Amino acid sequence: MSRRRxxxxxxxxxxxxxxxxxxxxxxxxxxxxxLSGWLYVRHVRRDVESTWSRHTASAPSRVFAxxxxxYPGRALDRGALLEALGDRGYRRAGGSGAPAPGEFHVxxxxxxxxxxxxxxxxxxxxxxxxxxxxxxxxGRIGSLRDLSADTAVYDVRLxxxxxxxxxxxxxVLRTPVELSRVPAVVTQAVLSVEDRxxxxxxxxxxxxxxxxxxxxxxxxxxEQGGSTLTQQLVKxxxxxxxxxxxxxxxxxxxxxxxxREHDKAEILEAxxxxxxxxxxxxxxxxxxxxxxxxxxxRDVGKLDLSQAALLAGLIQSPARxxxxxxxxxxxxxxxxxxxxxxAQGRIGQEERARAEREPLxxxxxxxxxxxxxxxxxxxxxxxxxxxxxxxxxxxGLRVFTTLDPSAQVAAREAVxxxxxxxxxxxxxxxxxxEGALQAALVAxxxxxxxxxxxxxxxxxGSTQFNRAxxxxxxxGSLFKPFVYLxxxxxxxxxxxxxxxxxxxxxxxxxxxxxWSPSNYEGREHGLxxxxxxxxxxxxxxxARLGMDVGLSRVVATAxxxxxxxxxxxLPSLSLGAFESTPLEMASAYAALAGGGIRPDPLSVLGxxxxxxxALEARPLRMDRVAPAGPVYLxxxxxxxxLVNGTAARARSLGYAGHAAGKTGTSSDYRDAxxxxxxxxxxxxxxxxxxxxxxxGLPGSGAALPLWVRFVDRYGDGSAGRPAEATFPAPAGxxxxxxxxxxxxxPQPACGPTRKEVxxxxxxPSSGCRSAR
Amino acid sequence: MRRMPPRASGEERRRGRPGRSILRxxxxxxxxxxxxxxxxxxxxxxxxxxxxxxxxxxxxxxxxERSASGRLVERGRSLLDADRPDAAAAVLERAVRVDPxxxxxxxxxxxxxxxxxxxxVARGLLERAAALLRPYPDREARxxxxxxxxxxxxxxx
Numbered sequence: 028m029s030r031r032r033x034x035x036x037x038x039x040x041x042x043x044x045x046x047x048x049x050x051x052x053x054x055x056x057x058x059x060x061x062l063s064g065w066l067y068v069r070h071v072r073r074d075v076e077s078t079w080s081r082h083t084a085s086a087p088s089r090v091f092a093x094x095x096x097x098y099p100g101r102a103l104d105r106g107a108l109l110e111a112l113g114d115r116g117y118r119r120a121g122g123s124g125a126p127a128p129g130e131f132h133v134x135x136x137x138x139x140x141x142x143x144x145x146x147x148x149x150x151x152x153x154x155x156x157x158x159x160x161x162x163x164x165x166g167r168i169g170s171l172r173d174l175s176a177d178t179a180v181y182d183v184r185l186x187x188x189x190x191x192x193x194x195x196x197x198x199v200l201r202t203p204v205e206l207s208r209v210p211a212v213v214t215q216a217v218l219s220v221e222d223r224x225x226x227x228x229x230x231x232x233x234x235x236x237x238x239x240x241x242x243x244x245x246x247x248x249x250e251q252g253g254s255t256l257t258q259q260l261v262k263x264x265x266x267x268x269x270x271x272x273x274x275x276x277x278x279x280x281x282x283x284x285x286x287r288e289h290d291k292a293e294i295l296e297a298x299x300x301x302x303x304x305x306x307x308x309x310x311x312x313x314x315x316x317x318x319x320x321x322x323x324x325r326d327v328g329k330l331d332l333s334q335a336a337l338l339a340g341l342i343q344s345p346a347r348x349x350x351x352x353x354x355x356x357x358x359x360x361x362x363x364x365x366x367x368x369x370a371q372g373r374i375g376q377e378e379r380a381r382a383e384r385e386p387l388x389x390x391x392x393x394x395x396x397x398x399x400x401x402x403x404x405x406x407x408x409x410x411x412x413x414x415x416x417x418x419x420x421x422x423g424l425r426v427f428t429t430l431d432p433s434a435q436v437a438a439r440e441a442v443x444x445x446x447x448x449x450x451x452x453x454x455x456x457x458x459x460x461e462g463a464l465q466a467a468l469v470a471x472x473x474x475x476x477x478x479x480x481x482x483x484x485x486x487x488g489s490t491q492f493n494r495a496x497x498x499x500x501x502x503g504s505l506f507k508p509f510v511y512l513x514x515x516x517x518x519x520x521x522x523x524x525x526x527x528x529x530x531x532x533x534x535x536x537x538x539x540x541x542w543s544p545s546n547y548e549g550r551e552h553g554l555x556x557x558x559x560x561x562x563x564x565x566x567x568x569x570a571r572l573g574m575d576v577g578l579s580r581v582v583a584t585a586x587x588x589x590x591x592x593x594x595x596x597l598p599s600l601s602l603g604a605f606e607s608t609p610l611e612m613a614s615a616y617a618a619l620a621g622g623g624i625r626p627d628p629l630s631v632l633g634x635x636x637x638x639x640x641a642l643e644a645r646p647l648r649m650d651r652v653a654p655a656g657p658v659y660l661x662x663x664x665x666x667x668x669l670v671n672g673t674a675a676r677a678r679s680l681g682y683a684g685h686a687a688g689k690t691g692t693s694s695d696y697r698d699a700x701x702x703x704x705x706x707x708x709x710x711x712x713x714x715x716x717x718x719x720x721x722x723g724l725p726g727s728g729a730a731l732p733l734w735v736r737f738v739d740r741y742g743d744g745s746a747g748r749p750a751e752a753t754f755p756a757p758a759g760x761x762x763x764x765x766x767x768x769x770x771x772x773p774q775p776a777c778g779p780t781r782k783e784v785x786x787x788x789x790x791p792s793s794g795c796r797s798a799r
Numbered sequence: 800m801r802r803m804p805p806r807a808s809g810e811e812r813r814r815g816r817p818g819r820s821i822l823r824x825x826x827x828x829x830x831x832x833x834x835x836x837x838x839x840x841x842x843x844x845x846x847x848x849x850x851x852x853x854x855x856x857x858x859x860x861x862x863x864e865r866s867a868s869g870r871l872v873e874r875g876r877s878l879l880d881a882d883r884p885d886a887a888a889a890v891l892e893r894a895v896r897v898d899p900x901x902x903x904x905x906x907x908x909x910x911x912x913x914x915x916x917x918x919x920v921a922r923g924l925l926e927r928a929a930a931l932l933r934p935y936p937d938r939e940a941r942x943x944x945x946x947x948x949x950x951x952x953x954x955x956x
Contacts, residue, residue: 093896096867096893096896096897098863098864098866098867098897099863099866099867100862100863100864100866100867101863101864101867148889150883150885150886150889151886151889167863181867181870182867182870182871182897472899474895474899474900474927475895475896475899477896621927622930624923624926624927624930626923646888646892646912646917646920647892647895647908647920647924648920648923649923649924649926649927650922650923650926651923651926655930706858706900707899707900748858752856752858755856755857755858755933757930757933758933
């Protein structure tokens with residue numbers, strides 16, 4: 028009995044102990060679950076916050092060309108104006124009244140444009156667009172009128188063309204916008220169709236989930252989603268697109284966390300800026316601001332009801348409801364959104380009917396996304412010295428540049444067609460792939476240093492090596508003007524354009540052996556004037572001149588004009604035997620075009636942060652690097668290069684202006700150059716092979732045709748001006764008629780004469796016969 | 800006995816009869832004097848200073864670009880007068896880009912840069928202003944006075 032009782036007691040104790048252990052295990056498990064849950068929520072919270080701030084601040088940087096100034100009298104024909112409007116995404120619309128922002132009408136000789144708003148860099152700031160009437164008058168702007176105020180306008184600008192968007196690897200085009208700048212009609216449309224109870228749930232809408240589940244059960248398939256805006260945002264921000272139960276749970280937790288951390292306005296703003304709304308080529312259109320620009324060519328703040336409904340309808344499936352590709356589907360979807368808005372009491376029946384009658388947007392002209400890839404690369408490099416890559420691709424910087432879109436188009440065409448034409452004419456130049464014939468072209472305004480156009484190769488898709496900036500090649504005779512400038516700067520007056528130098532065989536002992544240059548055509552010309560030697564690019568005379576004036580002085584002149592690289596005072600320096608880039612050459616020639624004043628080359632004018640504050644502004648800078656008189660003498664001789672000299676072929680190629688210029692050909696015809704300029708434009712062209720193979724053509728044969736193509740389309744500023752007036756003379760210069768052969772005063776029986784320019788006090792006083 | 804006329808020298812034979820010789824000699828004398836005169840007188844061509852074939856005029860004067868740029872220059876001046884050099888510099892850089900041959904735009908931009916304490920930038924702009932404003936002595940004088948104020952190199956005509 029007692030044994031049995033004892034046994035029972037033991038059993039009871041054991042059971043009690045087991046129950047206590049089970050309770051403890053359960054308690055520990057619960058504690059563990061709670062701890063894990065707490066840790067998980069903490070982790071989610073931290074994750075949510077870090078991603079939130081990264082996402083909401085992220086936007087690509089944008090690169091803009093220069094704006095287009097409009098003023099009465101400006102030469103701009105209708106074709107060019109319509110082109111400029113198309114480049115900026117303006118769409119042609121019907122009607123005769125004031126056009127909406129981003130649209131234009133053509134009414135007889137007038138073009139009515141609804142100007143976009145645009146944020147220029149401070150201190151200028153925001154430009155508020157208005158409807159503008161542009162009257163055309165014989166290829167010029169006749170008058171400008173603000174249609175909203177009915178007043179004449181004397182200067183206004185078309186906003187700059189966006190030439191590039193600096194994207195990160197996600198390739199997302201996105202412009203964040205504050206909720207206060209999104210019109211109510213857009214938020215109402217989005218809420219109507221995506222989350223009507225947005226302001227009443229805490230991130231997860233159980234009522235909606237139940238309703239959706241009931242709907243799916245009764246219809247026998249998964250049709251309705253129960254996701255709130257917050258859940259959609261979480262999905263976009265944090266999660267993969269996979270549809271698993273675990274992901275759904277995680278999404279719900281994150282949505283709840285997000286709602287606890289941020290108010291409804293913040294979440295709605297983030298959603299409107301993060302929602303995917305379509306595709307432009309390989310780039311995703313994200314956010315309502317970017318979508319408004321893509322579909323309607325205007326800011327989101329200017330959208331009306333029908334446009335807002337169309338945009339809201341796109342959220343479900345941007346591809347299926349794309350108004351450009353599937354207009355009927357888009358129209359039906361817009362009706363659904365408008366119907367929901369009416370049913371929810373957000374709009375009246377009449378508003379709905381009116382909005383349904385609105386036409387769908389027409390597709391804007393497809394704008395090239397890579398109009399100036401080499402220029403943009405150059406700009407990125409300029410910026411990378413100051414801004415890390417992450418800042419450029421994610422911080423929404425706005426970069427304002429000097430690029431002139433019409434110059435860039437002309438440059439690109441000149442290179443593409445010019446090289447194709449060379450290959451068609453010379454079989455030996457034809458090579459495929461990466462070994463193909465290449466060219467670079469730089470166009471610069473020598474008065475400001477603005478790089479107007481830059482092409483670094485014939486196809487950016489094939490090779491991104493930027494020859495305009497990075498290809499260090501021998502410039503050959505392109506260097507000679509700097510030798511002559513050094514001589515003419517000599518204050519003793521020994522050297523003038525009429526002074527003579529021997530163009531005869533030359534043998535110079537150097538460290539590498541005896542240096543014996545020769546002329547292009549292999550013969551000597553005896554005593555020649557500096558004018559003749561430069562115009563005909565005589566090597567022997569130029570080499571002698573360089574040594575005579577002092578090679579160190581020539582190096583100093585070249586450096587002052589901005590040439591970098593390893594310039595050494597060797598005899599071959601005068602014939603351009605060192606290496607330089609097309610951009611450097613353009614900058615040095617800008618000093619010749621600018622009367623000895625050299626501007627700093629400019630590609631970036633300024634950078635503005637996402638908040639609208641100026642991060643930097645690069646001012647116009649210039650310095651006098653050579654005296655005006657000698658530079659003028661060189662310019663006048665170089666004008667003769669295109670008339671009687673090595674580039675006289677320009678005339679037969681169709682050039683009718685009065686530019687100055689110089690051809691350049693390096694050893695064994697590896698590089699062909701031409702630098703042509705007027706006081707308002709410098710254009711340098713290089714043609715060659717990347718592997719240094721011989722072209723077999725001089726600068727006049729390979730590079731000059733590309734230059735002519737460029738100025739034929741873009742102009743060079745010399746049209747309508749006489750040759751003598753193209754370069755204005757500085758003080759202290761006289762023009763004297765001289766005997767061409769000797770550079771002295773004409774006398775009977777001497778020969779042909781020409782007008783020569785001299786610095787005062789250096790004009791010849793003896794007759795030509797004394798020199799014979 | 801008939802006397803033979805004295806044998807004429809070769810020179811006389813070339814001259815022919817004495818009457819003609821005198822005429823020819825006079826003609827040659829005139830020609831020689833003309834040639835000598837020309838040779839001693841100096842160049843056939845005309846040495847000319849800033850006039851004649853050496854162009855100095857302001858090529859941009861009277862163009863629509865100059866008018867548009869001029870309006871911006873006026874706006875820039877007003878901003879300078881209102882002690883807003885930063886805003887003035889932005890407007891005046893625009894004036895330069897609308898008409899880069901407008902010397903007044905460089906001059907006023909230089910004033911704005913001086914007001915912003917950027918004397919080095921102003922010096923270069925004044926160089927350009929001086930070159931472009933040569934046909935306008937009054938404004939050239941303003942440029943010279945600003946250059947003198949800034950110091951630095953001598954003006955390059």
